[in-house]
Amino acid sequence: MIITIDGPAGSGKSTTAQGVAERLQFVYLDTGAMYRAVALGFLQADADVTVEAAQHVLPSIEVDVRYQADGRMQVVLNEEDVSEKIRTPEVGAVVSQISTLRPVRDRLVREQRRIGFEQEERHGGVILDGRDTGTVVFPEADLKVFMMADVDERARRRYQEYTEEGKDISLEAVRQEIRDRDQRDRNREIAPLRRADDAVSLDTTEKTIDEQIAFVVDRVKAHRKSGT
Structure with a gap:
């Protein structure tokens, strides 16, 4: 089974993908x-x-x-x-x-x-995360998830990561960095960031990591049960 998780910076793709891979005993491919x-x-x-x-x-x-x-x-x-x-x-x-x-x-x-x-x-399964894994790399993936979150929440998460790493940067600077990255990713000529037509949307703004992982795992179980 091939699962793709796409979305903008700070939406929680990598952590969720790794958690799902661990739960399902799949492997995680960090593109x-x-x-x-x-x-x-x-x-x-x-x-x-x-x-x-x-x-x-x-x-x-x-x-x-x-x-x-x-x-x-x-x-x-x-x-x-x-x-x-x-x-x-x-x-x-x-x-x-x-x-x-x-x-x-x-x-x-x-x-x-x-x-x-x-x-x-x-x-038996692999989980990829990125910005074009469901649209370009594996357009025929068994399950596609598109994660998103409010810009302020994504900036808060990234700011927390930077702080834990000892980086001296303001929250506003991180927020602008996120906005700039979104602009580049969505408007680049090659493989722009977009939601695949058959992707399941997941807004992570108010969800914990455990809830995000459970959401994807539940979709995997439903896919298996349907046999599609």
């Missing part, structure tokens, strides 16, 4: 981490963020994922576990630009489909 790995590859090659540079850099970049016995996903770049390295501010500063390059998206969509089908066969 954003794969884009971060490519961004790290660009930085290591000291390459510009352009289509022309991508055509030269991508042949030397091999991105894959590995799963530990506990289901934890490792991100691999050229045979090296870079799960920690891709979380640096330097990578974060360029990944949104990298993800708009068509050669990069075409390459990673192919890889995500390959990994998704492999893990579905091996574990």
